[in-house]
Amino acid sequence: MSQTTGARRVTAADIARSLGISRATVGFVLNDTPGQTISEATRTRVLDEARRLGYRPHIAARALASGRSRIVLLVLPDWPLDFNLRRNIEEASLALDEAGYALITYTPHPTGHARPLWETLQPDVVLAMAPWAPGQVESIRAAGVTRIIPDPDAPPQAEWHEEGPGLQVRRLVELGHRRIAFAGSADPRIVDLVAMRRTIAAAAAAELALDPLPTADIELTDASAEAALDGWRAAGVTAVVAYNDDVAAALVGAAHRTGLRVPDDLSVIGHDDTPLASMLEPRLTTIRVDTVGLGRFLAQLALATVEELPEPPTVGPDLRVALVERATTAPPTA
Template identity: 40%
Template sequence: MAGIPGRRRVTSTDVAREAGVSRATVSYVLNDTPHQKIPEATRRRVWDAAARLGYAPSAAARSLRTGRSRIVLGLLPDWPIEHVLGRLVQQLTNAFAEHELTFVVHSPASFARPLREVWKALTPAAVLALGEFPEAEAGAMRAAGVEVVTAVHGSTRDPHRPPLVAEEPIGAAQARHLVTAHRRLGYAYPDLGRLGILARARLDGVRKVCAELGIPEPDVRTVPVGPEGAVEAVRAWLDADPPVTGICAFNDEVALAVLLALRSLGLRAPQDLAVIGVDDIPGAALAQPPLTTIVRDTDAVARSLARRVVDALDGRQAAAEPLQDPLRVQVRVSA
């Protein structure tokens, strides 16, 4: 192998020299250009040379040839990157791969590069925003020919910005599961303000079911993820008049904090207080008692989001209604 001096990027010229062919032949082979009669032995020689040299085609050059890159830039919201968001990113990666698109994510970390620098460097075909981001930035992307799909989460009651992913049905599913045996519900609200867009919409779903059935509004308490803060909330629910007997928790982490507080008070779920979470994280089945929870089909959500992006790239009109988001109740012992 001739080798490439220094640490500069390997080019198609280097591959041509290594394989003993022309640059045009390298381009035809690596881009699988149709209607080119290139012997199979020559094709193998080019691919072998590219592999030896570690050649990676330039995304920018490919974009100039095709008029479009194959990258979708995912903008993560300012939420904890834990089990559920991580699973969604994996499933989005798979869903986009089925359309021959590469999904690359950008997190709004404190020391991350400015968003404008990131998308200009990547020249993505599209941006999928999983949360809110500045409209001025979205306008600059569109002006540069980048499709922008914003997967806003939230409440269907917002007439100005209907969500692409509705959160109300999650709270409604929790409430409907509990009201068969409980006539006074509480809501365990997270203590992270950045999760408010999700929590408010899920709470709206609980409130809607309570109103439909003519039972009191849910007793809402902020529950830190830890035993001491949750103990105060549990005591307040049990001391209410009439007492709260069923808790819809924002997610499984908050629900587990409620279960831990119950145990520290010498109480049990569901006998003293029934608890239902959201997400079915791995620890839910291992909790004491095992946690009843709402399971969202994140794979279906990922595929639907990928389809919205592909439709936008192909110039097809997107549907106005929220994505279909199948939910089911994973019934265990806690509720």
């Protein structure tokens, strides 16, 4: 028998009719209802027949009966879906799947024409990777969702401080560079992230008694990267801290086209250790981020809230960044 008759979903009643047993018995088996004295042989028959008929549980009905949909809704900011963000999501999804939950992502857009997914999915928890936008918490609560991360009613928590930009600056100073620039991204969707990394790099430079870092936001085009390099080289810059590996790669390419040798004339250090960093020639010195750990940390937060478990420890040593030294950094030649 196929999964459906016409467009009809296979139901527990179909399984009961096929086996000649009661609908209640089938329901107890499919819902794994505790306290029932059903033989293992009968349980096996029901599950085998359910698979044969192509039975799939009705999510909304199961959620109504159990009080849980086993769905975690992850609200994403309107950022580019880059390598690290994809890895965060993949690892969070895998960790939640291992616990029997499905992860669904949703990106609200400024136009706001689409109906929010928290109104249609009945998620057990809504989790955000950035601060809540105005009106979002009220909308989520109006949809009947009570588990929200970060908790808007909790006292403000200390923000996780990125260590990567400081590590970039310190490594270049260790190599002997004193005139260092910061290259951001011109993508308007990540202006806050760029500003955060720029601020951390500037603070590290100040602690090391460097002059203020010359800065420019780079578009991933030949003209943008080359213009930034021209200005920096005229100002005596010998090394560049890049917002991410894409920006660093754009600068390395522009350096080659304008006759600068990397790292002899210019050292460049990226951030994120994406696959591009090891494929570029020369291979890119960069900062590795524990995307696996961060993704699983997000999953643990959601599970702790839904299952009423102790919260995982805040981001700690296992999630710290690390320098990956390759071929685009060296001591200055002059």
